[in-house]
Amino acid sequence: MLQINDLHVHYGGIHAVKGVSLNIPRGSIVTLIGANGAGKSSIIRSIAGLVRDVKGSISLTRREGHPAVELIGKPAEDMVRNGIALSPEGRRILPHLTVAENLELGAWCRSDRDGIENDKERVYRLFPRLKERHWQKGGTLSGGEQQMLAVGRALMSQPDLIMLDEPSLGLAPILVKEIFDIIRRINEDGKTVLLVEQNAFAALSIADYAYILEVGSVVLQGPGKEMLHNPKVREAYLGG
Ligand SMILES: Nc1ncnc2c1ncn2[C@@H]1O[C@H](COP(=O)(O)OP(=O)(O)O)[C@@H](O)[C@H]1O
Numbered sequence: 408m409l410q411i412n413d414l415h416v417h418y419g420g421i422h423a424v425k426g427v428s429l430n431i432p433r434g435s436i437v438t439l440i441g442a443n444g445a446g447k448s449s450i451i452r453s454i455a456g457l458v459r460d461v462k463g464s465i466s467l468t469r470r471e472g473h474p475a476v477e478l479i480g481k482p483a484e485d486m487v488r489n490g491i492a493l494s495p496e497g498r499r500i501l502p503h504l505t506v507a508e509n510l511e512l513g514a515w516c517r518s519d520r521d522g523i524e525n526d527k528e529r530v531y532r533l534f535p536r537l538k539e540r541h542w543q544k545g546g547t548l549s550g551g552e553q554q555m556l557a558v559g560r561a562l563m564s565q566p567d568l569i570m571l572d573e574p575s576l577g578l579a580p581i582l583v584k585e586i587f588d589i590i591r592r593i594n595e596d597g598k599t600v601l602l603v604e605q606n607a608f609a610a611l612s613i614a615d616y617a618y619i620l621e622v623g624s625v626v627l628q629g630p631g632k633e634m635l636h637n638p639k640v641r642e643a644y645l646g647g
């Protein structure tokens with residue numbers, strides 16, 4: 408579905424992503440694992456059209472058998488129309504709007520009122536906690552609830568590919584489990600998932616395929632379960 412070839416990202420003199428190639432097959436969960444500063448967000452934000460100095464190729468095939476579209480150089484506004492949604496790092500929900508209003512914002516490009524209502528109910532089924540708090544201002548939610556809202560909002564644009572930047576960051580262990588269960592369900596619902604994580608254990612446990620990133624380069628890759636048992640991965644990311 409998405410094929411990234413020889414991706415480079417620069418911020419002024421900083422070479423943050425150094426020739427990364429990734430393949431994200433339709434219907435899969437692909438994860439990018441790496442320490443702080445490895446370049447994970449830069450890659451995901453490049454796909455979303457949010458980074459200026461990007462080189463290489465990001466090629467999207469929306470439908471099987473249709474021609475691929477090059478995403479580099481396309482504005483971020485095209486992302487949603489291309490069937491891609493991003494749940495950004497650090498939640499970024501709108502604190503003064505209610506839960507329901509935040510979700511409706513995720514559907515800004517749609518005009519099918521009934522469809523939007525249906526999808527809101529679907530998000531509430533996925534996150535019953537959000538339904539209970541649908542009238543509450545985003546800023547008054549707990550960290551975990553805000554994270555759920557960010558994921559729910561991304562789902563509201565009916566994406567084919569949903570990109571999640573560190574959805575478990577700062578969450579209590581019980582909520583980490585909950586959010587990963589939900590990511591699995593989103594994938595079972597037919598969405599392709601690109602998951603960026605520092606929580607290597609949880610991410611590798613649900614991922615079909617994983618790329619391990621160090622200072623802007625892929626140093627290891629393989630099926631999630633295989634990476635989970637890889638001695639190098641265990642030593643560097645899973646505490647031995
Ligand atoms: N907007 C920016 N301006 C300058 N440097 C940046 C910017 N965003 C990220 N970087 C740098 O690029 C590198 C990769 O960052 P990032 O992609 O955020 O990594 P990760 O998400 O894996 O923590 C880091 O060295 C970071 O300091």
Ligand SMILES: [Mg+2]
Pocket residue numbers: 447448449496572
């Ligand atoms: Mg990041």
